[in-house]
Amino acid sequence: xxxxxxxCDPGHDDAVAxxxxxxxPAIELLxxxxxxxxxxxxxxxxxxxxxxxxxxxxxxxxxxxxxxxxRSAEFAADIHGDSGLDGVVLPExxxxxxxxxAVDLIIDLVMSHEPGEITLVPTGPLTNIALxxxxxxxxxxxxxxxxxxxxxxxxGNLTPVAEFNIAFDPEAAAEVFEAGWPVVMAGLDxxxxxxxxxxxxxxxxxxxxxxxxxxxxxxAEYGRRYADVQGFEAPPVHDPVAVAIVIDEELSGGAPSHxxxxxxxxxxxxxxxxxxxxxxxxxxxxxxxxxxxxxxxxLDADWFWDLVVDAVAASPAP
Ligand code: BDR
Ligand code: CA
Numbered sequence: 322x323x324x325x326x327x328x329c330d331p332g333h334d335d336a337v338a339x340x341x342x343x344x345x346p347a348i349e350l351l352x353x354x355x356x357x358x359x360x361x362x363x364x365x366x367x368x369x370x371x372x373x374x375x376x377x378x379x380x381x382x383x384x385x386x387x388x389x390x391x392r393s394a395e396f397a398a399d400i401h402g403d404s405g406l407d408g409v410v411l412p413e414x415x416x417x418x419x420x421x422x423a424v425d426l427i428i429d430l431v432m433s434h435e436p437g438e439i440t441l442v443p444t445g446p447l448t449n450i451a452l453x454x455x456x457x458x459x460x461x462x463x464x465x466x467x468x469x470x471x472x473x474x475x476x477g478n479l480t481p482v483a484e485f486n487i488a489f490d491p492e493a494a495a496e497v498f499e500a501g502w503p504v505v506m507a508g509l510d511x512x513x514x515x516x517x518x519x520x521x522x523x524x525x526x527x528x529x530x531x532x533x534x535x536x537x538x539x540x541a542e543y544g545r546r547y548a549d550v551q552g553f554e555a556p557p558v559h560d561p562v563a564v565a566i567v568i569d570e571e572l573s574g575g576a577p578s579h580x581x582x583x584x585x586x587x588x589x590x591x592x593x594x595x596x597x598x599x600x601x602x603x604x605x606x607x608x609x610x611x612x613x614x615x616x617x618x619x620l621d622a623d624w625f626w627d628l629v630v631d632a633v634a635a636s637p638a639p
Pocket of ligand 1: 332333334335359397400444445470478484485486559560
């Protein structure tokens with residue numbers, strides 16, 4: 322299985338990413354790290370511990386950055402609520418927080434594994450990852466790749482052109498995209514194809530058990546909020562898409578077969594008057610594709626939802 326560190330800000334869709342990463346046999350979850358984003362660090366960390374308990378995650382959970390590198394934090398309470406995970410009942414956490422900070426844990430794991438072994442999967446702002454590169458630049462050559470949820474080649478969600486995870490901390494995103502390691506961007510182009518329509522929600526609820534009940538409540542609340550705030554008929558479940566790319570790569574032994582991935586230069590706008598946080602994806606056909614960054618543009622949504630349904634149905638490891 323592919324060894325990953327899931328760096329997240331749960332968050333409804335982050336919670337789904339955690340369930341999927343834990344349940345799928347192609348993934349070995351080495352650690353869960355948290356970062357301020359959808360809500361404050363204490364709130365998302367509390368949520369991560371509760372979801373880890375529900376999912377049967379035994380990997381360490383460590384807390385990271387309390388806010389962006391240089392800007393002030395603007396949480397996403399409109400979508401995720403005051404708790405960061407409104408509308409669900411979390412079990413009392415039996416998983417406890419690791420004493421190490423997220424940044425140190427990421428560095429320790431990457432440096433103590435063979436080069437090319439660990440994949441980073443950030444599903445929140447990129448603050449922790451940027452701080453880890455600053456503190457230990459050698460991780461850049463040792464990480465296999467960074468497969469992240471964030472950005473968009475076309476339209477944004479927080480602003481006309483910027484997606485939330487990138488816009489929350491654009492300076493961190495710029496450092497991560499410019500580091501030179503392989504970066505795969507699962508942005509809105511592809512996550513807006515991962516809509517939890519009613520028949521999907523029904524399949525998930527029908528799986529039975531505590532994870533299915535949790536997911537039923539989660540999707541109901543998340544769907545209501547996405548309908549109210551962004552006018553979506555069914556909510557885009559962004560974050561597990563990044564996990565799904567890693568699963569697909571691991572199963573295919575190479576390029577993912579259920580995604581349309583395109584190599585392209587990607588620059589992060591940090592100083593625009595109207596465009597800060599934009600991921601400027603260069604899809605001009607004559608531009609060199611000899612770059613370490615790729616963007617996901619297409620997704621086999623049926624395949625993706627089968628993964629999620631199976632993850633919810635899977636009983637936690639004993
Ligand atoms: C991203 O922003 C957050 O609200 C979600 O958890 C997801 O990671 C989508 O723009
Ligand atoms: Ca997230």
